[in-house]
Amino acid sequence: RGVGMDVVRSNIEKIGGTIDMVSIEGTGTTFSIKIPLTLAIVAGLIVKAGDNRYAIPQISVLELVRASDNSEHKIENIKDTPVLRLRNRLLPLVYLNEVLGVMTREEIEARDADRERSDDFIVVTQVGPFTFGVVVDQIFDTEEIVVKPVAPILKNLKSTQVTPF
Numbered sequence: 254r255g256v257g258m259d260v261v262r263s264n265i266e267k268i269g270g271t272i273d274m275v276s277i278e279g280t281g282t283t284f285s286i287k288i289p290l291t292l293a294i295v296a297g298l299i300v301k302a303g304d305n306r307y308a309i310p311q312i313s314v315l316e317l318v319r320a321s322d323n324s325e326h327k328i329e330n331i332k333d334t335p336v337l338r339l340r341n342r343l344l345p346l347v348y349l350n351e352v353l354g355v356m357t358r359e360e361i362e363a364r365d366a367d368r369e370r371s372d373d374f375i376v377v378t379q380v381g382p383f384t385f386g387v388v389v390d391q392i393f394d395t396e397e398i399v400v401k402p403v404a405p406i407l408k409n410l411k412s413t414q415v416t417p418f
Contacts, residue, residue, distance in 0.1 A: 301391035
């Protein structure tokens with residue numbers, strides 16, 4: 254009936270797309286929505302670090318591991334470097350809170366010592382030839398995410414690259 258179609262049209266136009274409508278009496282209505290090729294839909298695993306949610310591309314996720322002190326999977330430290338022993342292989346770990354600057358390693362360890370629950374959620378990830386684990390606070394579900402280009406006003410900002418090793 255067209256209720257709310259103006260909202261749909263304005264949102265599609267915001268990302269550079271178009272919407273066309275053809276209505277034939279007695280036959281029906283056809284809507285054609287065109288979005289630019291610069292947009293992509295990516296499946297992402299939603300995780301939590303601190304108070305925020307983040308998406309990890311599903312294509313990079315190999316498996317999810319729940320580690321605890323009383324299970325076969327637990328986090329160990331070798332020369333102050335956290336690792337996960339997974340199927341007789343040592344997997345280097347990074348803490349998402351630490352990488353994003355939300356918390357320091359000392360704050361994470363102090364928080365974990367105060368919690369009753371000692372479970373750690375680890376996303377085993379492969380990026381190029383590197384396989385490593387990302388320790389997160391919580392794992393949710395996968396979602397389809399629309400990735401669109403950065404707004405022109407933000408293109409001139411300098412970026413900081415974060416390296417996990």
